[in-house]
Amino acid sequence: MQNLFIRTMKTFFNIPLCTFIFNFITQLLIYHMPSTRLNATVEQPRWPGRPFHVACPTGTLAEHCALLSRTSKMAVVRERKGPGCSEPEDDTAEVLSSLLEGCDTRNCLYVDVGCNIGYFAMHAAALGAHVDCAEPTPFYVDAINTSIALNHFPEGQVKLRQVAITAAPAKPAVPRDGIPYSWRMVMQASSASDPSELTFSSAYAPCDIGLAEQRRLRNWKVPTMPLEQLLRGRRVDLLKIDVDSIEGALLHTVVGMVRRDETRVQSILIELGDDALGFAHCENGTSVASNALTGYYCKRYASSRPSAHGPRFGDADDLWQMQHELNYR
Numbered sequence: 384m385q386n387l388f389i390r391t392m393k394t395f396f397n398i399p400l401c402t403f404i405f406n407f408i409t410q411l412l413i414y415h416m417p418s419t420r421l422n423a424t425v426e427q428p429r430w431p432g433r434p435f436h437v438a439c440p441t442g443t444l445a446e447h448c449a450l451l452s453r454t455s456k457m458a459v460v461r462e463r464k465g466p467g468c469s470e471p472e473d474d475t476a477e478v479l480s481s482l483l484e485g486c487d488t489r490n491c492l493y494v495d496v497g498c499n500i501g502y503f504a505m506h507a508a509a510l511g512a513h514v515d516c517a518e519p520t521p522f523y524v525d526a527i528n529t530s531i532a533l534n535h536f537p538e539g540q541v542k543l544r545q546v547a548i549t550a551a552p553a554k555p556a557v558p559r560d561g562i563p564y565s566w567r568m569v570m571q572a573s574s575a576s577d578p579s580e581l582t583f584s585s586a587y588a589p590c591d592i593g594l595a596e597q598r599r600l601r602n603w604k605v606p607t608m609p610l611e612q613l614l615r616g617r618r619v620d621l622l623k624i625d626v627d628s629i630e631g632a633l634l635h636t637v638v639g640m641v642r643r644d645e646t647r648v649q650s651i652l653i654e655l656g657d658d659a660l661g662f663a664h665c666e667n668g669t670s671v672a673s674n675a676l677t678g679y680y681c682k683r684y685a686s687s688r689p690s691a692h693g694p695r696f697g698d699a700d701d702l703w704q705m706q707h708e709l710n711y712r
Contacts, residue, residue: 437500441522476503492513549607611645624637
């Protein structure tokens, strides 16, 4: 049986006293680091997760980086010093710990599309999984490389790609350039279908991590990679998709590849957004400035607001097919 997870809940759990003391001392050291240098924190996921290091981009305030620690996050909430930080999501950590436990004794592959600062990539690697991480943001890529070094993972265990993963929309309306959908799919299969690079001007900043570097860079260009190229011919134990833009199109691509037996994906963890909201951004133009992937899809594919809600640039029917035809639960 295969698994499909859609994130909808967040919870907090207690950890052993010895781990609390260890992390508390670590946080004291971190709080005294100068904010102009690269900061890092030590994370202890709940059992059966294993401790690992996470580095934050250069310029991140030490107190912001420390919020990634479960101990620090709970302390902020408990002492009512502020709203705390909802990242990283506890339910995501639980999925990784449950599905990747024992990967140090078996051959596991975890693919992370949109791995941000690499928190869950480090979590998966600490459990022994081989990790393939795709992230378009340069200062997050630098932090991930530092995290890999801090954790002393074996060479080749974590593969990092600085790319923007693309996919064809599930059921786009007639594009603004007038090319029919059937022709569009032919173009998608050609080498000239999508741009070779995209320009980004922002990135999701968990706990305000990365804001300083975003203000400094303003925009950055990265190459693109079709999702088919990333997954074709591979057996993936856990595929995580969290890009805050075109996840519906990415899921549609996965469903098609699984149906055609072009890839084998045991479990999928995806954060789905509302397509109506995505197309609303197309209409008012905000997505073009805030997210390069959404902006590109708005420009090329969106002509009107969809009549029914569904995954952004995707199709709700994909979820039905996964559960009733492809044996995902």
